């Protein structure tokens with residue numbers, strides 16, 4: 001295990017530097033027991049894992065950050081590179097190891113390890129390769145951090161969240177996928193760009209599969225509190241509906257475009273996942289469209305399927321699913337998306 005060097009108090013020749021540099025204040029009260037020590041583990045230090053790790057560090061969210069990867073030199077290089085930013089960041093102890101023992105006692109384990117898409121390849125095509133990896137990754141994580149929340153990012157994220165749930169034996173509220181939190185951000189960005197407003201003033205959800213069969217919830221889009229569709233209908237501006245359809249197509253094509261241009265996506269997923277980590281660990285009770293166990297919500301009754309729905313996130317994980325308004329057409333598309341994912345789940349061999 002590689003420990004951050006600055007926490008060592010031993011100088012050359014075993015001299016205790018703490019004793020030489022500091023004169024302790026006598027009779028100090030012990031640290032307040034109310035401050036929790038927060039530990040986050042990130043599994044996989046590729047483009048996505050590192051974008052998440054560095055964004056988390058800027059948010060002062062963790063006292064301890066543990067990094068795990070299968071490639072030893074790259075892992076140590078990434079750890080050192082982050083540690084060298086210590087003078088510019090809130091204090092976080094950064095550890096790394098190829099051994100999962102470094103993750104013990106985590107509050108949140110973020111899994112980004114695995115194969116990524118080649119240009120033009122679908123997310124679902126990665127399934128077999130990444131299920132094989134998850135069989136090695138999830139059991140030790142669950143064993144070493146039995147109270148943690150698992151946040152899955154590797155693709156195809158919805159089916160892999162189901163796989164992580166099965167392999168961990170955790171209750172479903174503590175196994176979440178990053179899902180369509182990213183797709184919804186892309187959607188909000190494009191709507192905001194079209195209307196020339198701030199994306200944070202646009203409320204809009206994409207739900208269902210993170211990927212090709214995702215569902216845009218037109219009926220719930222509002223900008224600064226104004227419901228967009230009914231506003232457009234009242235103004236009889238029908239052509240704008242076509243613009244919205246084009247925007248959803250652009251969202252679905254976003255990852256394919258970025259991957260064909262730079263080989264992978266990283267910055268937006270980094271911010272998306274750090275934002276989820278913040279809502280969970282700081283108990284924000286904020287609503288995010290993320291992958292959760294969807295059975296029983298919005299007419300999905302076909303079985304234990306995981307896909308994105310707007311969910312309330314807090315320290316306990318996914319606490320509730322909101323009753324967001326859907327037209328019958330939107331709900332049907334969601335159920336179709338659920339059937340596609342369920343079919344894939346049923347074909348999996350999850351014997352470890």
Ligand SMILES: NC(=O)C1=CN([C@@H]2O[C@H](COP(=O)(O)OP(=O)(O)OC[C@H]3O[C@@H](n4cnc5c(N)ncnc54)[C@H](O)[C@@H]3O)[C@@H](O)[C@H]2O)C=CC1
Pocket residue numbers: 043044045046047048049068069070071112113114115116117126133136137152153154155156157178179182210264265266269
């Ligand atoms: N859910 C989402 O919105 C997004 C998901 N992704 C997915 O995230 C995953 C990672 O993407 P990138 O970081 O770009 O790939 P990458 O190839 O840069 O990194 C993958 C990392 O996983 C590591 N790894 C492989 N096997 C491992 C094992 N058994 N244990 C620990 N580490 C292992 C590799 O050594 C590598 O460092 C892909 O599946 C990708 O499709 C990417 C962007 C967005």
Ligand SMILES: CC(=O)C(=O)O
Pocket residue numbers: 123155182255265269
């Ligand atoms: C790669 C991927 O899933 C994304 O950027 O949406």
